[in-house]
Amino acid sequence: AQSVTQPDIHITVSEGASLELRCNYSYGATPYLFWYVQSPGQGLQLLLKYFSGDTLVQGIKGFEAEFKRSQSSFNLRKPSVHWSDAAEYFCAVGVGDYKLSFGAGTTVTVRA
Amino acid sequence: NAGVTQTPKFRILKIGQSMTLQCTQDMNHNYMYWYRQDPGMGLKLIYYSVGAGITDKGEVPNGYNVSRSTTEDFPLRLELAAPSQTSVYFCASSWKPPGDTGELFFGEGSRLTVL
Numbered sequence: 001a002q003s004v005t006q007p008d009i010h011i012t013v014s015e016g017a018s019l020e021l022r023c024n025y026s027y028g029a030t031p032y033l034f035w036y037v038q039s040p041g042q043g044l045q046l047l048l049k050y051f052s053g054d055t056l057v058q059g060i061k062g063f064e065a066e067f068k069r070s071q072s073s074f075n076l077r078k079p080s081v082h083w084s085d086a087a088e089y090f091c092a093v094g095v096g097d098y099k100l101s102f103g104a105g106t107t108v109t110v111r112a
Numbered sequence: 113n114a115g116v117t118q119t120p121k122f123r124i125l126k127i128g129q130s131m132t133l134q135c136t137q138d139m140n141h142n143y144m145y146w147y148r149q150d151p152g153m154g155l156k157l158i159y160y161s162v163g164a165g166i167t168d169k170g171e172v173p174n175g176y177n178v179s180r181s182t183t184e185d186f187p188l189r190l191e192l193a194a195p196s197q198t199s200v201y202f203c204a205s206s207w208k209p210p211g212d213t214g215e216l217f218f219g220e221g222s223r224l225t226v227l
Contacts, residue, residue, distance in 0.1 A: 004154070009152070032211055034210075036216075041220070041221075042220055042221075043116070043202055043218030043219050043220045043221055044155075044204075044218045045218070046216065049213070049215070051213060090154060092210075094211045097209045097210070097211040097212065098143070098160055098162065098168075098209045098210065098211065099160070099170065099210065100155075100157070100216070102156075103154050104153055105154055
């Protein structure tokens with residue numbers, strides 16, 4: 001069965017430091033991959049997505065992610081974190097046409 | 113542009129009561145979804161719809177019902193509320209399905225507590 005694993009439940013990072021969030025998936029075919037962000041009290045917003053082509057994808061708010069087929073991973077990165085990046089981040093895999101399978105999420109805390 | 117609007121934002125129910133969570137979108141999206149979010153569990157798909165009059169079950173449909181009489185509205189009905197239905201519920205919509213470059217647009221969520 002398909003699954004999405006986000007190994008880190010909580011990450012604390014200093015403002016200005018780099019951030020990397022891990023995502024591993026288990027899926028038989030080449031998946032559609034997404035990263036969503038949820039700010040406190042808000043719904044989810046799409047950061048970026050991968051369907052095919054260049055394995056390094058750029059998203060909004062300065063985020064990027066790299067698809068590595070050999071490692072079944074789709075890690076999210078940002079070179080320099082801002083306080084406004086404090087949020088919960090969800091990796092998701094497209095399962096068939098209509099369904100997304102979400103990971104459990106990683107909460108990011110930004111310290112001054 | 114309001115996007116996806118959910119009501120109510122908060123609700124407390126007693127065991128056995130019923131209620132409807134309302135969801136409306138003004139983007140003319142064909143695809144609509146209901147998810148529930150539980151701590152440490154991510155989001156689970158309850159029901160989805162690919163157009164007016166067409167709905168289908170997701171991963172966790174038990175205890176819920178939906179209808180889609182118009183493109184704009186996709187209400188979620190809870191019958192005989194149980195404590196296990198305490199959760200945050202998100203409605204979402206998309207122009208295309210996720211497997212076809214479809215970005216989901218989410219509402220702000222409805223926090224439901226069943227006591």
